[in-house]
Amino acid sequence: MNEESDQAKKWHIGSIKSFLVLCVVFALLILYWESQRKKTEFVPLTHLSKTRNVTILIWYWPFGSTFSLKGDVCWDLYKIPNCKLVDQRSLFPSADVVVFHNRELIAGTQRLPTELQRPGGQRWAWMSLESPAHNGNLHKFANIFNLTVSYRRDADVHTPYGELLPLESEGNLVNDSHINKTSLVCWVVSNYMNHHKRTQVYRELSATVPVNVYGSWNKKLLSSADLLPTISRCYFYLAFENSQAKDYITEKLWYNAYQGGAVPVVLGPPISDYKAVAPDHSFIHVDEFPSVQELGKHLQRLAKDRKQYEEYFTWKRNQRVKVHGDWREMLCKICLQYNSLPQHKVYSDLEAWDKT
Ligand SMILES: *[C@@H]1O[C@H](CO)[C@@H](O)[C@H](O)[C@H]1NC(C)=O
Ligand SMILES: *[C@@H]1O[C@H](CO)[C@@H](O)[C@H](O)[C@H]1NC(C)=O
Ligand SMILES: *[C@@H]1O[C@H](CO)[C@@H](O)[C@H](O)[C@H]1NC(C)=O
Ligand SMILES: *[C@@H]1O[C@H](CO)[C@@H](O)[C@H](O)[C@H]1NC(C)=O
Secondary structure, three states: OOOOHHHHHHHHHHHHHHHHHHHHHHHHHHHHHHHHHHHHHHHHHHHOOOOOOEEEEEEEOHHHHOOOOOOOOOHHOOOOOEEEEEHHHHHHHHOOOOEEHHHHHHHHOOOOOOOOOOOOOEEEEEEEOOOOHHHHOOOOHHOOOOOEEEEEOOOEEOOOOEEEEEEEOOOOOOOOOOOOOOOOEEEEEEOOOOHHHHHHHHHHHHOOOOOEEHHHOEEEEHHHHHHHHHHHEEEEEEEEEOOOOOOOOOOHHHHHHHHHHOOOEEEEOOHHHHHOOOOOOOOHHHHHHHOOOHHHHHHHHHHHOOHHHHHHHHHHHEEEEEEEOOOHHHHHHHHHOOOOOOOOOOOHHHHHHOOO
């Protein structure tokens, strides 16, 4: 090899190197430009996007109480985009989902508009927050509904009475949960029925430990303003459901007990249903004890042990409870699920679904 070709080779290698460097720089530029482009595109996607709006029509308001639908309700109140909530029946032809609340249907004060031709792709939704024992006989609703809206975790649209959210910033755990407690156990009850399991548990418990009972049954009515302050003065609150059914955990736990700052003693679905949704070590389940007397003795011991009692509030360090809002929140939630709903689904036996 002569010197000249050696020189040429060096020059050749040099130019390949610079070419490669240029390529890398160019590729990086493209990547950067793409990422910027995506960033600017992201903003309209969340709200003013090209995605079409989903229209949810509430055929009649549950329990007859109407709510304002002014403005872009789902976005303004719950930051749920592309969701149009309406209550004018004239909008039936353009509705993607028409929602029927069960209570009025079984009471006969409202009926399904079965005479109307359903536009292709329109879904009818069955909505209920009651336990199966209070939903009535649903046999007549076979092959009508395409989706369910319920507190049940296996519903198409899950609308629990309350849920657990992470705290954005770490909460200050002030160990004052034992302060101002004047009663061991409290209970608020209006619907007191001999056949309820909770009535039997209450009777056995009150034979062991003192239970302060409020509500219309005991003629010690509490105004809504007095409810939480009253509960906050109790070590334990009986969050007893009126019926025992899968996932049926109501505001008695989420609002009365957790917001009131008393440790909930729960009676309802099995412990595993509570564990799936409630904070760790935040409640005491009646089933954990061989007898109600044992439960009573345990509560007495716990109230005297400040350290053990406070451990029931440790979850508040990084979690908080959100109690469900009004019906509009549930209806807007349908939009969140809309794109993942099955293409075709019919509840051929709603009664069987509800009662299992
Ligand atoms: C969706 O609804 C919002 C609020 O009503 C409206 O501003 C927007 O133009 C609608 N988008 C489409 C694609 O219809
Ligand atoms: C509260 O109690 C917990 C556990 O007993 C302890 O780790 C924490 O430091 C206490 N916080 C305060 C503010 O006393
Ligand atoms: C205890 O009660 C007093 C008087 O009602 C109130 O000011 C205080 O905030 C209460 N403390 C706690 C920890 O709830
Ligand atoms: C909804 O249910 C009706 C009545 O059974 C049925 O004809 C229709 O195909 C279903 N629609 C969807 C989207 O599943």
